[in-house]
Amino acid sequence: MAQTQQLGSTGLAKVSKTDAEKAAALRWMKRFALSLLLFMAVVFCVAFALEPQYPWLAYVRAAAEGGMVGALADWFAVTALFKYPMGIKIPHTAIIPNRKDEIGVSLADFVENNFLSEAVVAEKLATTEIAQKIGAWLAKPASAQRVAKEGAAALRGAMAVLKDEDVKDVIEAMVRKHVLEPPWGPPIGKVAERIFADGHHHALVDLLIDRSTTWIRSNHTTISGLVTDRSPSWVPQFVDGMVGDKIYAEIYKFARAVQDDPQHEVRLKLDEYLKDLAQELQHDPAMIAKAESIKKQVLGDPEVRDLAARTWSTIKTAITDAAEDPNSELRLKFTSVVQEFGTRLIEDSELADKANKWISDAAAYLVGTYKHEITSLISDTVGRWDAVETSQKIELQVGRDLQFIRINGTVVGSLAGLAIFAVATLIFG
Structure with missing residues (x-):
């Protein structure tokens, strides 16, 4: 994906186009939340200055005062998640950078316990009808040809990887x-x-x-x-x-x-x-x-060795030639078999049920046996991340939504300040 320029307050030098859009939206939301705080500050100053002449401005001053308190409190709360507010190392701030590894482990445990559960996987697969969907895909000529093509590529790769001498030794040992x-x-x-x-x-x-x-x-x-x-x-x-x-x-x-x-x-x-x-x-x-x-x-020994060599040479040549030729009997037959199998999965409900049961059992076994190894990818990956970079990545993903906390805090704080002042005035005069 295309790379973009420096993204300002996010601190990330090069990110994808999607991340650039998120960074721009985050900057805009931060500026909007800051603008509300500054607006409340200006309103407070004006109301405070003119309050002796216009006593009713006391209500405006109280609302602006509450809005500033709410804005500052929520700014502190949001900022404390990702870094030290104003660079001051206040206890229990910069939570994500300081607890990055713990967060990674907790996230891995959450995924393992709530998503990689045998019951959850089995229940999901039971309603998915994977076999029928696979059958519908395989029944298409283009899909069957693609499977045959990929299978031929894998077969050629296997032939290239196998060492001739090792295969000859195996054939000779089997003959003996x-x-x-x-x-x-x-x-x-x-x-x-x-x-x-x-x-x-x-x-x-x-x-x-x-x-x-x-x-x-x-x-x-x-x-x-x-x-x-x-x-x-x-x-x-x-x-x-x-x-x-x-x-x-x-x-x-x-x-x-x-x-x-x-x-x-x-x-x-x-x-x-x-x-x-x-x-x-x-x-x-x-x-x-x-x-x-x-x-x-x-x-005798020479004859057996020669037999093994000729057998492997014949088999390898035949398989390689058949795999490379799209019109070979092997490729055409394999394509036909794939299509027929896909059609059977669609039409034969008993076969489809057996396939779905096998897929479900296999997935449940894999999840039950290797779920810890799977989720360790999360904790290990987060553990390798730089603390500051991790904080920046998370802020890039969720920071825009968190700015609404600051905005709501400003609005709620101003309303709360106005309500408190009004009630106090009503009671105490």
């Missing part, structure tokens, strides 16, 4: 704890046993047999060539060809038989072997040890 340390054999065997028992592996077996049969059918020359390559050199070439063709035909015939017959002996033997393997992985120490050996060969 949950993947490497537990033995693989028993859990794999248990899963395999369930798969084999339910026959889910048959589709894979069918695929392998179909592919094998197709390959055999398409590679007659390759299979026949294997016979020729391994045949002795003294065997005639036509014999190699006949043998190769015969072997190819038998292999293809066998493959077709396995392919066409779901109950073929090869299939049954394969099922039996797989089921035995599942049992051995669970109960055979030798097979369990072999599975552990394979695990260590596949996932």
Whole structure:
């Protein structure tokens, strides 16, 4: 906010525009109250001087005298709040500068006991319907987009703050704890046993047999060539060809038989072997040890570290790119979810009631647990303020209204002085 020049009697060098307006109003009220005092003084002097000639001026003099007394008394009372009257250190004056810290503590206690009460907060929140208001705001497309934008900014900030090495260490530790340390054999065997028992592996077996049969059918020359390559050199070439063709035909015939017959002996033997393997992985120490050996060969220290690095790099890149792109699937989906949640808060009264209850309980817990820490901000802030500056700040806020005390004191004092003099005159003559 714009800064303004020196503000005279307030003693504050630079304040906001609003404070400048308050300071100007305070100065005007002080001058008006002082003008009333001076007016009463002039009236008193004139009435006192002319009273011998005009006896009725005794009533005017009494009114002016009472007005001066009231004005001076209230000037003293108002001034004593903020500073020593005329610089004289009279006891129980300059109350605010001298008792600044006590005032701060008292103000903090007042706020804590009367505003930061669990009952007060809960009662206020119970009638506010915060969830419905939040829902109405979130249901607006612009609001949902704003939430998504701020969430994306927070996500990017988190990605920037996180140290890659620390995250990699966490991922590596999790992989070691949950993947490497537990033995693989028993859990794999248990899963395999369930798969084999339910026959889910048959589709894979069918695929392998179909592919094998197709390959055999398409590679007659390759299979026949294997016979020729391994045949002795003294065997005639036509014999190699006949043998190769015969072997190819038998292999293809066998493959077709396995392919066409779901109950073929090869299939049954394969099922039996797989089921035995599942049992051995669970109960055979030798097979369990072999599975552990394979695990260590596949996932040694370098592999695990590389896996952690690649995993984090992939996740970080994906999240960062999605957060930066307003049209990314993540941003669009998040925006849609926010809008849907806002609409549900409006339309689903049960959900809104639960949300309001949660908000109320959370606020009551925070207030009940941390209200002293919250209100200590008041006492600590006031404690750090300079005594004179504190007095000036408070006077700037309430001083204009306090000047009405001086004005009223002048008026009431003059009326009281007139009434007292009139009554005394009436009684004693």
